[in-house]
Amino acid sequence: MYAIREDPAIVDPxxxxxxxxSPGPMTPPLTKVLIANRGEIAVRVIRACHEMGIPTVAxxxxxxxxxxxxxxxxxxxxxxxxxxxESYLRGEAILEAARLTGATAIHPGYGFLSENAAFxxxxxxxxxNWIGPPPSAIDAMGSKTRARQRMVAAGVxxxxxxxxAIAEEADAERIALEIGYPVMLKAAGGGGGKGMRRVDRAEDxxxxxxxxxxxxxxxxxDDAVYLEKFVENPKHVEIQVLADQFGHTVHLFERDxxxxxxxxxxxxxxxxxxxxxxxxxxxxxVAVRAAAAVGYVGAGTCEFLYSQATGExxxxxxxxxxxxEHPITELVTGVDLVRAQLRIAAGEPLWFSQSDxxxxxxxxxxxxxxxxxxxxxxxxxxRIEGLREPGGPWVRVDSGVYxxxxxxxxxxxxxxxxxxxxxxxxxxxxxxxxxxxxxxxxGIQTSIPFxxxxxxxxxxxxxxxxxxxxxxxxxxxxxxxxxxxxxxVMAAAIARLEADSRPVRPVAxxxxxxxxxxxxxxxx
Amino acid sequence: MKYEITVEGxxxxxxxxxxxxxxxxxxxxxxxxxxxxxxRPTPEAFHMLIDGESWETGCVVTPDGYMVxxxxxxxxVTVVDPRRKSLKLGVGAQGGxxxxxxxxxxxxxQVAVGDTVKKGHPVVVVEAMKMENELKSPIDGxxxxxxxxxxxxxxxxxxxxxIEAA
Numbered sequence: 009m010y011a012i013r014e015d016p017a018i019v020d021p022x023x024x025x026x027x028x029x030s031p032g033p034m035t036p037p038l039t040k041v042l043i044a045n046r047g048e049i050a051v052r053v054i055r056a057c058h059e060m061g062i063p064t065v066a067x068x069x070x071x072x073x074x075x076x077x078x079x080x081x082x083x084x085x086x087x088x089x090x091x092x093x094e095s096y097l098r099g100e101a102i103l104e105a106a107r108l109t110g111a112t113a114i115h116p117g118y119g120f121l122s123e124n125a126a127f128x129x130x131x132x133x134x135x136x137n138w139i140g141p142p143p144s145a146i147d148a149m150g151s152k153t154r155a156r157q158r159m160v161a162a163g164v165x166x167x168x169x170x171x172x173a174i175a176e177e178a179d180a181e182r183i184a185l186e187i188g189y190p191v192m193l194k195a196a197g198g199g200g201g202k203g204m205r206r207v208d209r210a211e212d213x214x215x216x217x218x219x220x221x222x223x224x225x226x227x228x229x230d231d232a233v234y235l236e237k238f239v240e241n242p243k244h245v246e247i248q249v250l251a252d253q254f255g256h257t258v259h260l261f262e263r264d265x266x267x268x269x270x271x272x273x274x275x276x277x278x279x280x281x282x283x284x285x286x287x288x289x290x291x292x293x294v295a296v297r298a299a300a301a302v303g304y305v306g307a308g309t310c311e312f313l314y315s316q317a318t319g320e321x322x323x324x325x326x327x328x329x330x331x332x333e334h335p336i337t338e339l340v341t342g343v344d345l346v347r348a349q350l351r352i353a354a355g356e357p358l359w360f361s362q363s364d365x366x367x368x369x370x371x372x373x374x375x376x377x378x379x380x381x382x383x384x385x386x387x388x389x390x391r392i393e394g395l396r397e398p399g400g401p402w403v404r405v406d407s408g409v410y411x412x413x414x415x416x417x418x419x420x421x422x423x424x425x426x427x428x429x430x431x432x433x434x435x436x437x438x439x440x441x442x443x444x445x446x447x448x449x450x451g452i453q454t455s456i457p458f459x460x461x462x463x464x465x466x467x468x469x470x471x472x473x474x475x476x477x478x479x480x481x482x483x484x485x486x487x488x489x490x491x492x493x494x495x496x497v498m499a500a501a502i503a504r505l506e507a508d509s510r511p512v513r514p515v516a517x518x519x520x521x522x523x524x525x526x527x528x529x530x531x532x
Numbered sequence: 533m534k535y536e537i538t539v540e541g542x543x544x545x546x547x548x549x550x551x552x553x554x555x556x557x558x559x560x561x562x563x564x565x566x567x568x569x570x571x572r573p574t575p576e577a578f579h580m581l582i583d584g585e586s587w588e589t590g591c592v593v594t595p596d597g598y599m600v601x602x603x604x605x606x607x608x609v610t611v612v613d614p615r616r617k618s619l620k621l622g623v624g625a626q627g628g629x630x631x632x633x634x635x636x637x638x639x640x641x642q643v644a645v646g647d648t649v650k651k652g653h654p655v656v657v658v659e660a661m662k663m664e665n666e667l668k669s670p671i672d673g674x675x676x677x678x679x680x681x682x683x684x685x686x687x688x689x690x691x692x693x694x695i696e697a698a
Binding site: 378379383386387388389390393394396411417418419420421444445447448449450451452453454456457460489490491492493494495496497498499500501502503504505507508509 | 533535537539540542544546548550556558566568570574575576577578580582587588589590591592593597598599600601602603604605606607609611613633634635636637659660661662663665685688
């Protein structure tokens with residue numbers, strides 16, 4: 009339904025005997041897949057497995073008994089109490105669940121244990137199929153510093169600068185001149201925007217150097233400072249790659265993930281609205297080279313910083329797992345990335361080549377969070393009293409919730425993703441706004457109204473936004489959604505009159521319903 | 533029936549009359565009125581035809597009113613029946629109660645009974661979804677009751693601390 013193109017070279021084959029999918033060399037078969045995750049991504053992976061005729065096992069924490077992935081899977085095993093450290097992060101509990109159910113493969117989703125090389129190794133050591141890259145590739149990309157050194161050796165461009173702190177002012181000044189102004193001075197102990205100073209001209213360098221060191225000493229009790237080239241108004245652009253077990257690596261084009269709040273992606277789109285064909289191709293080639301350099305297998309993503317001013321791009325890091333925003337790539341390429349992960353893990357060589365792949369149309373994803381934009385984006389867990397998900401052509405909702413579900417307090421606030429496709433960017437934007445208008449989540453606050461304002465913003469529509477786009481001013485502007493007070497007053501007046509005229513109020517809509525009381529009611 | 537309905541800090545005095553099943557007339561004090569045809573397709577959904585205009589809304593009960601979804605924006609609305617207002621005031625609702633805005637876990641209780649606090653003084657920190665939310669005293673006063681302890685899990689609207697006006 010969502011495959012835009014019907015290209016025989018890339019459409020999946022019929023699910024003939026995919027149960028017990030014929031294994032490649034040294035690869036345990038995918039007889040039954042355990043999904044070591046929760047929420048929308050677990051639901052997403054379960055769907056792909058079921059389409060391929062592969063039975064699934066969900067794992068869940070005690071508080072997630074009611075979660076959608078548990079309801080959708082063929083089997084489910086409780087792996088511990090609510091805190092992630094006592095459930096979803098406990099590798100041995102997950103392996104035990106696999107033993108218990110006879111699962112032969114583990115899909116880690118994203119987050120949790122997905123980029124944990126030791127866990128990946130323990131899965132393999134247990135004789136199971138790890139649906140992800142080899143532990144050595146996870147390890148190689150795991151540390152930013154090590155990954156950077158490795159990428160430099162592979163000829164991949166990284167942000168020019170030093171990795172180690174510089175001791176002498178004269179050395180620092182020489183390096184700054186070499187990489188070219190503007191440069192950024194960064195305190196090694198800093199982070200989150202603190203302990204950084206931008207220097208535009210050589211004559212300002214000595215003063216800035218001393219000020220940054222002094223500040224670092226005072227703020228972080230460590231005056232180690234390193235420097236990097238300052239990339240002006242950068243975009244965060246990433247390239248999706250797929251590699252099989254036989255050394256074939258292809259890319260599935262880019263995603264623009266520059267709309268971020270607190271370094272968290274909020275909206276993603278593909279294609280990137282400002283990338284030239286030549287830059288796209290160059291960036292993609294670098295991503296393929298980076299993946300190949302670490303012996304990558306499966307689905308992975310190389311993140312780049314792209315300067316709109318100079319057209320240059322720099323490797324940031326590689327995410328050695330499926331990304332949250334993978335659906336936008338699926339919509340423009342027609343490739344189901346989770347099915348691809350499963351087929352690659354089963355030992356199948358890539359069934360299409362780079363020249364079979366094309367970007368068709370435009371796709372946008374909005375991450376729906378259970379948070380209150382009008383209240384400084386405070387988390388808004390609680391019971392979803394009513395849910396109307398949007399539909400219609402080229403609208404996809406990957407959701408982990410349902411009406412009556414209590415969004416727990418223990419995990420990430422992302423409850424769903426809205427992904428829309430259009431022939432071009434304008435159509436994708438207007439379709440997204442229409443879908444956001446249909447989308448109703450009642451009982452808890454969500455970021456839905458925020459997205460309606462964001463997607464209609466002229467600067468977003470222009471497409472030239474950078475990672476600094478969501479400034480405090482813009483956040484406030486988008487959070488202040490139009491409120492139809494008079495309509496709310498009328499609804500409340502009628503609801504109250506109804507309640508007052510009824511002898512007994514309906515019990516189910518009381519605000520304070522707790523999971524405990526609800527289960528008590530069921531038992532009676 | 534007359535109600536005082538507060539939304540976005542503005543109080544509206546509204547009269548609502550049931551005319552026939554599902555049909556209401558809603559009038560603002562000193563203004564005209566609207567004909568409203570209302571159905572409830574699901575328990576929380578509240579579909580209104582207001583003078584023929586279609587409004588898909590939702591109404592979820594909260595302790596002091598409703599959370600009304602209008603075009604996807606969830607607006608908190610408080611409703612007061614003027615006939616009962618005088619009763620409520622008589623109970624001595626002076627002072628302030630700090631309640632949890634959301635379900636979560638109490639990570640810090642920053643006051644003890646007897647403490648003097650200023651308006652805006654942080655009282656309790658509740659954590660949910662890896663984010664800490666600092667709850668502040670609504671008034672200048674003295675802490676007379678602490679109803680929760682650190683580590684405790686609380687529901688939305690749970691009363692945490694009671695403060696008596698100074």
